Amino acid sequence: MQETDLQSAVDAEISTAWATIDQMIDWSISFLPKLAIGVVVFVLFWLIGKGVRLAARRGTAGGSARNVGLVLGRLAQWGLTLLGLLVAVTIMFPSVRPVDLFSLLGISSVAIGFAFKDILQNFLAGILILLRQPFRLGDQIVFKEFEGTVEEIETRTTIIKTYDGRRAYVPNGEIFTNAVVVNTAYGIRRSQCDIGIGYGDDAHRAAAVIVETLRTVEGVLREPAPEAIAVALADSSVNIRARWWTDAHQHAVLRVQHEVIMAIKDRMSASGIDLPFPTSVVLFHDQTEETDGDRTRQREGWPSGPKPPAPRTIAGTLARQPGANGEDAG
Structure with missing residues (x-):
């Protein structure tokens, strides 16, 4: 069963x-x-x-x-x-x-x-960047510590080729919510450098020489015109700021800046305009015009004229003082 x-x-x-x-x-x-x-x-x-x-x-x-x-x-x-x-x-x-x-x-x-909040945020930011186009492919931008040329604008990241040959992937969410400097937005860019001249030199003449020099450098634009303006009375120099405009791309900016600085240095030296370095003056209690040269004609850093005074050492000066080597000061 x-x-x-x-x-x-x-x-x-x-x-x-x-x-x-x-x-x-x-x-x-x-x-x-x-x-x-x-x-x-x-x-x-x-x-x-x-x-x-x-x-x-x-x-x-x-x-x-x-x-x-x-x-x-x-x-x-x-x-x-x-x-x-x-x-x-x-x-x-x-x-x-x-x-x-x-x-x-x-x-x-x-x-x-x-x-996937962060991914979606970057995605939406990428769409808005592509639609608004604050910068385009090939633009040179500055974002935080990154500076270079925009290679790609993807939906999630923006790819930047830095000037030293590296590739940076920047999330679009950060770019969209932070400040970005577009160096090539207007096609031209202004550069500047400060030149210090001696207090004994003619500042007006020096500024005119700087402007003339800027106009001779290849790559410096005629318009806007280059200029030279006094900006400071420093410790040992009168500082004149040279400003000029060039193509906005980084290689042009650096190349022209090199040529400008070299040309200004050579022209100032040829024109007899002093480019002083920081100096310190030590005065002795017996220092006079006779022992120190004609101070009305002396220039910063080194006395001028065809026969400058002979250099003096501190030891030699002290040795010539009354009472040196046991001599009676009276």
Whole structure:
């Protein structure tokens, strides 16, 4: 009796298993056409998205909006691909309604938003940067400790090639919320350097010589005109600031600055204008015009004239004082 009951239970389990397998086979056979149609629809949407992306890339190629076209094309492709996925799912699973998928997508997007807050922030900032275009590809910018040429503006990062040949990836969220200096925004850029002249020299003549020199340097623009203005009465010099305009790119700025400084140094020396270095003057209690030379003609740093006074040492001066070597001062 027990063997009969056991055999009946086994037969029932086998029958149930075969019935389940049969149902799965029937469902698979009926599902295959839907699967094929869904895959075809998804591939079709993906191909359309890819075509839109290529069209956007070609439509903006070579222009200032090239990166905008790339990003918008990429977004269009992603959107069409997602739409194709939703349509394919509803075709393959007719019981699933589109409204259910959108509801699930909304809940998922909130969860994804919290989980990937920084990534989404950089993504949205990148879209706004590309649309507003505060700077473009090829512009030279300064952002915090990074300075260089903008190579790419991606949806998440901006790629900067620094002047020393390194590549910096800067999150777009930081660029969008912080100050950025665009050196090449207007095409020209002003540079300056301070030149110190002696107090005994004619400051007006020195300023005129500096301006004349600036006009002879290749790369210095005629307009806006170069200028030289006095800015300080320093400890040992009158400081005159030379200011000039050049092309805004860094290599031009540095090259012209080198030529300007070298030309000013040579011209000032040839014109007899003193370029003093910081000096200290030590006066002895018996120092007179006779022993120290004609101070009305003496220049900072070194006496002028064809026969300057002979140099004096402190030891020699002390040795000539009354009472030196045991002599009687009276």
